[in-house]
Amino acid sequence: MILIWPSLRHLPRAFGTEARKGDRKKESLVFNYVRTAILIAALTALFMGVGFLLGGGPGMVIALVIAGAMNLFAWWNSGSMVLRYYKAREVTPETQPSFYRVVEGLARRAELPMPRVYIIDNPQPNAFATGRGPNNAAVAATTGLLQSLNEYEVAGVMAHELAHVRNRDTLIMTITATIAGAIGMVANFALFFGGSRNNPLGIIGVLAMMILAPMAASLVQLAISRSREYEADRGGAEICGNPHWLADALEKLHYGSERIDNPAAEGNPATAHMFIVNPLHAHARDKLFSTHPSMESRVARLREMAPRNENRREKTEAWPTGPWSETNPNSSRQEPRRSPGPWET
Template identity: 55%
Template sequence: MFGNWVKTSILMAGIVALFGAIGAMIGGRQGMLLALLFGGAMNLWAYWFSDKMVLKMYKARQVDETVSPYLYNMVRELAFRAQLPMPKVYIIDEAQPNAFATGRNPENAAVAATTGIIRMLSERELRGVMAHELAHVKNRDILISTISATVAGAISVLAQFGMFFGGRDEDRPHPALQILVMILAPIAAMVIQMAISRTREFGADHEGSDISGDPEALASALAKIDAHAKGIPMQTAEAHPETAQMMIMNPLSGGGLRGLFSTHPSTEERIARLHDLARR
C-alpha cells in the first residue's frame, strides 16, 4: 500500500509539472505562474462540486433502507466493518454492470451501483464490489483521481489555447519546440492520469478484500463484469470519458493501444492478484 502511495505522489508531481510547462510555453514565467494558479482554482472547484456533478450526469437516484434495503444494508454492514461513516447510496438505471464511489472525503462520500450489476452478481460478489468502492473512500482515492482528471483536462485546454495564442519572447523556447510540447503534453498528461488510476485500482482491490474478508468474491465479480460489460454500452460514460476512471471496470468500448491508455489494470492481473491474496 505504501508503494502505491509513492507511485501516485510521483505521478501527481509529474502531471502538475506538465501543467506548469504548458503555461511557460504560452506566457513564459508569468504564464507558468498563471497556469498553476488556474490549476489550483480548478482543483478547488473539483474538490467541492465534482461529486454532485457526476451523480447528476449519470442520473443517479439516492436510495435508503426503505427503497432498496438489499443494497443499502449491504453498504451499511461493510462501512461498519471498514470503520467508515455511512455513505450515501445511489442506484443508476444502466444495463452495463458497473459501480463507482465519489465524494471529497469519507464524511461526504457516496457509492453508486448500476441496476445491471445488482441484477447480474450474486450477493457475495456484489458485496465484494461494494467493499472495493468503500476502499476507494477509505484511501481517499476519489480526491486524487478527481484532481488528476481535472488537471489533465486543463492541460489539454491550455495546449489548444497555446497553439493559437502562444507568442514569442525571451522566456519562451523555439516555436518548433513549443508546437511539439503543445501536441505531446496532453498525451503525456492522459498517460499519467491513467497510470494514477491503475495504481489506485490495485490498492482498492487489496483494501476491499480486507474489508469484505473475501478476495475470491471480488475476483469472481470482476470476471463476470469483464465478460458482460464490453457488450453493453454506457452512453453517459462514452459522452464523458473522463469519468471512466471512477468505475470498477472500464466502461468505454475502447480501441487500439489499450494497455497504455486504459484507465484500469488488466482484469486478468487483478484477478490473479486477488487469488494470490486469498491463498496468503
C-alpha cells in the first residue's frame, strides 16, 4: 500500500475539482484512479510474490525494500535525468517567445504553476512532460514537432502534457516503470539464486517465472500507461478548449513518428511511455505491447468530445514551420490573421 499511496493521495483534491464540472467527468476520473490503483497493486503484489517464491518471507520483505528504494530514487531524479539524456535545452520568453507564451497561457487555464519549458533537437515530432509534481514540472517538445504543427495544434499537444502534470501521471508512471523493471531484474537473479532444492518452484518453475513474471509486469505497466494517455487526452482537450486541435496534432504526430527515427528513444525504450506518441518503431503496429492506445481510438474519442457545430478549423492554414522555430527562414514575417487562441487574453 505504501507504493500505491502516491497515486491515491491526490484523489480527493482531483475529485473535488472535477465534481463541480459534472457527474460524467467525476465518474470518469474516479474510475481511472481506481483502475490505476488496482493495476499498481497488482504490480506490487507480483513483485512481492516473486520475492516470496525466491526467498520466502525474507525474500518478500527484501523485494518490498528494493522497490521502495528504487521508487524513491526514480521519483527524486527521473525528471532531471531524462532531460539530460535527451539533451533538452531550457527556453525562456526571450529566446522562444511564441512557444513559451502558448505554454504559459495553457498553464494559467489549467490553474497550474508555470512549468519549465524545454526544446529537444530531434526531427521526430513528439513531446513529453516530466517532474515530481506540478510545482517542479517540465514540458519538452522536439524541434520536429514545432516545425510540423501550427500554433493551435501545438497548443493541443502542450495541453495534453499539462494534463499529465495535473493528474500526477509522471509520478504514477515512474512508480510503475520502476516496479516493472525491478521485477525483470529479480527474475533474472532467479536463475542464480532460485535453483536450490529447497525452492518450491524447482528449476522448471524458476525458468517459467523468469519468462512469465517480466511479461506480466510489462502488460500491467502498459495497461496503466494507456489508461493515463486517454485521461490526458480528455484533460488536454478541456484545457486548450478545442478537442479538434489535439486530434489534428495526434494524426500528424503519428504520421511523422512512424517515418522519422528517434535514436535516443530507441536506445532507452524505458522512456517511450513518456511521449505523447510512441517514439519506437519496433512496436509501432504491435497493439499488445504498445505503450500508447491506438491512434484511431484516441482521435475518435477526441472527435466525439467536440460539439457537432464546433468549427474544427478555427485557425488559418498550417504554417510549414512554426513562428517560434529558430530554423524557420520566415520567422520574421507578419503572422497570418487568425482567431484568438484560448491562451490569449
